[in-house]
Structures are given as structure tokens and as C-alpha cells.
Amino acid sequence: MPTEQIVLNVTNTQPYRTVVSLLGGLGDYYNQNTNASTLYAWNLSTINFALNGNFVLEYRPAGSVAPYSVFRGVMYYSFAGILSTLNRYSFLGFFWHDGFNVYSANDTLQFNQFGFDF
Amino acid sequence: MPDVVPVVTVLTSPAVSVTSINNLTYNQIQQSIGSYSYLLNSIYEYTEQTSQLLESIVLKKYNVKGDKLIYNLEMAVDPYQQIASIHQDTIGLDYAFDGNNNFYFYLEPNTYAQLQFDVVEIAPIMLLNKRCLFEEVEFLEDYLVTF
Numbered sequence: 001m002p003t004e005q006i007v008l009n010v011t012n013t014q015p016y017r018t019v020v021s022l023l024g025g026l027g028d029y030y031n032q033n034t035n036a037s038t039l040y041a042w043n044l045s046t047i048n049f050a051l052n053g054n055f056v057l058e059y060r061p062a063g064s065v066a067p068y069s070v071f072r073g074v075m076y077y078s079f080a081g082i083l084s085t086l087n088r089y090s091f092l093g094f095f096w097h098d099g100f101n102v103y104s105a106n107d108t109l110q111f112n113q114f115g116f117d118f
Numbered sequence: 119m120p121d122v123v124p125v126v127t128v129l130t131s132p133a134v135s136v137t138s139i140n141n142l143t144y145n146q147i148q149q150s151i152g153s154y155s156y157l158l159n160s161i162y163e164y165t166e167q168t169s170q171l172l173e174s175i176v177l178k179k180y181n182v183k184g185d186k187l188i189y190n191l192e193m194a195v196d197p198y199q200q201i202a203s204i205h206q207d208t209i210g211l212d213y214a215f216d217g218n219n220n221f222y223f224y225l226e227p228n229t230y231a232q233l234q235f236d237v238v239e240i241a242p243i244m245l246l247n248k249r250c251l252f253e254e255v256e257f258l259e260d261y262l263v264t265f
Binding site: 005022 | 120121122123124125126127128129130131132133134135136137138139140144147148149151152156215216217218219220221222223224225226227228229230231232233234235236237238239
């Protein structure tokens with residue numbers, strides 16, 4: 001009997017607005033955030049985005065003790081530029097913000113610090 | 119070169135929880151996409167508050183040329199409606215969950231939404247037990263041209 005209806009309950013348990021990506025299949029890299037219980041939060045309020053430069057984000061597979069890999073991107077003079085670069089080009093899941101806090105939930109990757117190269 | 123260290127919190131429940139109330143789990147549905155395609159006919163969204171309905175639903179799809187198309191479904195609601203739910207027809211969009219597409223939407227803080235997708239399931243294996251494929255040809259031609 002073919003499926004005629006898909007019914008999903010989606011719950012945001014956090015006190016900020018978020019984004020969820022659904023039914024994209026296994027190739028959907030935003031799917032890493034779905035049902036993930038490890039939440040990462042970076043407070044970027046001290047960063048001067050007018051000083052355009054590169055940023056780096058360290059990551060590695062969760063549970064690994066290997067050195068962190070580094071994703072390097074361009075800030076494009078803005079907070080939104082960082083988020084856009086991360087979400088479009090990093091393939092590290094979805095990053096969202098609340099004020100100047102950047103969040104990501106991920107159980108398959110382990111993140112470390114943001115670095116800024118001015 | 120300033121560095122910003124993350125605050126890591128291991129939550130007792132997922133930050134964004136997605137569960138299926140069909141007999142298939144959400145993971146099973148996710149893994150079936152690609153082998154199966156689900157042509158989307160409509161979306162019904164039920165939430166706890168009307169403001170959540172105003173959050174746009176974004177349907178991203180890639181056509182046969184590889185061009186990316188984005189539809190923002192603006193969920194217009196009646197300000198006097200008593201129930202926070204809305205039904206959106208998507209037949210004209212020719213949108214399918216087939217593994218090449220990406221569907222996302224925004225969720226307000228501490229809230230819940232139930233999404234019901236009316237779909238038509240398509241899979242190669244469903245054609246094998248047909249006595250004759252001619253009844254499917256017209257539908258498949260449309261499908262191939264569109265996607």
C-alpha cells in the first residue's frame with residue numbers, strides 16, 4: 001500500500017527561533033541538526049564585523065581524538081555574511097542565530113572554537 | 119586574532135525533535151527518499167499559536183537543468199480564525215521529496231508544529247508487478263519532464 005500521507009511532529013525545545021530541514025533524504029546535510037541533542041553556542045558579540053577578514057571553525061567527528069579539521073570562510077563584513085558562508089559552503093549542518101549568538105545542534109560532528117583573522 | 123570558544127550543552131531532549139506518527143519512523147522515511155519519491159500535493163500545518171503559521175515554508179528544488187528554484191510558501195492566515203492551522207495546496211508547484219530537494223521552515227521558540235503532507239508515492243519497484251506499463255507512461259512522462 002503506497003504511502004499517501006506523511007505526518008510529522010516537529011518540536012523546538014529551545015528558547016529561540018530555529019530552522020529545521022525535513023525530508024531532504026540522506027544527501028541533505030542540514031539533516032544533521034534534526035534530533036541532535038548536543039547544542040553548541042558561540043557568543044560573537046565582541047567581534048567587529050566591519051574588519052572584513054577570514055574566519056575559521058574547527059570541527060571533527062564526534063568522539064574522535066584526532067586533531068580538528070578547519071573550515072575557513074570569508075566574513076563579508078557582516079554577521080549575516082558569516083552565517084551565509086557557513087550554511088551554504090561548509091556542509092557542517094545548519095547554523096542559526098539569536099542576537100549575536102550563533103547556534104548549531106549536531107551529534108555527528110564536534111565543534112570547537114571560531115577564530116577570526118583580521 | 120580573537121578566538122571564541124563554544125558553550126556546549128548536552129540536552130536531555132533534542133533541540134529540534136522530529137517524529138513521525140505514521141507506522142514508519144522519521145529515519146525510515148528519510149532513508150527511503152531517493153529510492154522512493156513522494157510527489158507533494160498539499161501541506162497541512164497545525165500549531166499551538168497563529169504566529170507560527172506566519173513563518174514561511176521554503177521549498178527548494180533542482181530542475182532537470184540543475185537550476186535551483188526556491189518557493190516561499192507564505193502562509194496567509196485569517197486573523198480571526200480560532201484554530202491555528204492552515205492548508206496549502208502545492209499541486210501547481212510540481213514539488214517532490216525525491217532526494218534532490220530540500221525543504222525547510224522556521225520554528226518559533228518553545229513551540230510545536232504538526233505537518234501533514236499529502237503525497238503520491240512513486241518507486242520503480244511499484245511498476246514491476248503491473249500487468250502493463252502503458253497506464254503509467256503518461257504520468258511518468260510528465261514526471262520526467264518536470265523533474
